[in-house]
Amino acid sequence: MKTATTETVHITGASSGIGLELAKCFAADKSDLILVARNTEALGKIAEELRREYKIKVNVLTADLSLSETPEQIFTELKGRGLTVDVLVNNAGFGLHGEFAELPLARQLEMIQVNVASLVALTGQFLPGMIKRQRGGVLNVGSVAGFIPGPHMAVYYATKAFVMSFSEALHEELRSTRITVTDLCPGPTETNFSQVARSHRTRKSQAKKMSAQMVAEIGYQNFRQAKCFSVPGWSNKLLAIAPKFLPRAIIRRLVGKYNDLK
Ligand SMILES: NC(=O)c1ccc[n+]([C@@H]2O[C@H](COP(=O)([O-])OP(=O)(O)OC[C@H]3O[C@@H](n4cnc5c(N)ncnc54)[C@H](OP(=O)(O)O)[C@@H]3O)[C@@H](O)[C@H]2O)c1
Numbered sequence: 001m002k003t004a005t006t007e008t009v010h011i012t013g014a015s016s017g018i019g020l021e022l023a024k025c026f027a028a029d030k031s032d033l034i035l036v037a038r039n040t041e042a043l044g045k046i047a048e049e050l051r052r053e054y055k056i057k058v059n060v061l062t063a064d065l066s067l068s069e070t071p072e073q074i075f076t077e078l079k080g081r082g083l084t085v086d087v088l089v090n091n092a093g094f095g096l097h098g099e100f101a102e103l104p105l106a107r108q109l110e111m112i113q114v115n116v117a118s119l120v121a122l123t124g125q126f127l128p129g130m131i132k133r134q135r136g137g138v139l140n141v142g143s144v145a146g147f148i149p150g151p152h153m154a155v156y157y158a159t160k161a162f163v164m165s166f167s168e169a170l171h172e173e174l175r176s177t178r179i180t181v182t183d184l185c186p187g188p189t190e191t192n193f194s195q196v197a198r199s200h201r202t203r204k205s206q207a208k209k210m211s212a213q214m215v216a217e218i219g220y221q222n223f224r225q226a227k228c229f230s231v232p233g234w235s236n237k238l239l240a241i242a243p244k245f246l247p248r249a250i251i252r253r254l255v256g257k258y259n260d261l262k
Contacts, residue, residue, distance in 0.1 A: 010034040013092030015042040017191030021216030032057040066110040071121035090119040091141040095156035095197035115159035137180040151256035180226040184219035187236035
């Protein structure tokens with residue numbers, strides 16, 4: 001639940017898609033923001049609009065989360081600016097479509113750095129302060145992919161399985177504190193994701209997509225309600241519980257077909 005005093009929310013991947021829409025949700029609630037991504041120009045424009053519309057303070061930080069040193073640099077930079085992070089939104093991430101053995105290994109390791117290692121490192125930098133102040137929370141943007149294996153996007157699905165396991169464990173560890181941890185698990189959403197992942201020619205690309213705004217609003221509400229998981233949309237909820245009813249051999253075969261080329 002949001003406290004009465006102003007909070008500062010740090011959002012990675014705020015330059016587009018779900019991260020941008022989450023920024024608007026927090027801004028509408030009068031939270032101050034720290035927006036992080038690589039695209040400085042996009043972040044600058046977004047910050048200007050949010051300041052004008054919501055009368056909040058917005059800081060911008062250009063950072064590349066595929067570099068292992070970035071989370072510590074962000075922490076030091078924010079300390080230097082005198083900023084305290086109350087809520088951490090780990091949203092930055094990307095996918096890659098293709099066979100594991102054929103995709104460039106370096107790019108897949110970069111994905112693990114952005115989707116997993118930087119998410120853990122940022123949480124490690126900011127969570128102790130939240131616990132000390134007994135205020136705040138972490139909203140991790142995972143995916144419904146975290147519930148199932150993902151042939152043709154093997155590393156991406158595995159990163160989201162990590163995010164799910166990590167978030168759920170932290171949620172439990174922090175149960176007796178005022179800190180809450182939520183794993184937002186969207187399914188197909190209208191953003192730049194499939195262009196970046198090069199998955200726009202797969203069967204999956206024909207699936208009905210939710211808007212980034214709707215996904216963010218549901219995730220935001222569930223975070224404020226201190227839920228452990230947020231799975232927006234009925235079809236995604238069904239997919240999330242499928243492993244309870246279907247044998248894994250069938251699930252991985254179906255997902256493989258879904259992620260295959262049209
Ligand atoms: N769209 C979907 O269907 C879908 C479904 C489930 C989960 N998700 C998850 O939702 C999250 C947001 O993705 P999206 O769908 O909103 O896609 P998007 O529009 O492509 O947004 C991705 C964001 O991550 C940032 N980012 C990527 N690489 C980065 C890096 N190396 N350093 C810093 N920032 C980086 C991008 O900013 P810059 O390019 O400016 O750096 C951008 O702001 C991701 O974690 C994704 O896995 C998406």
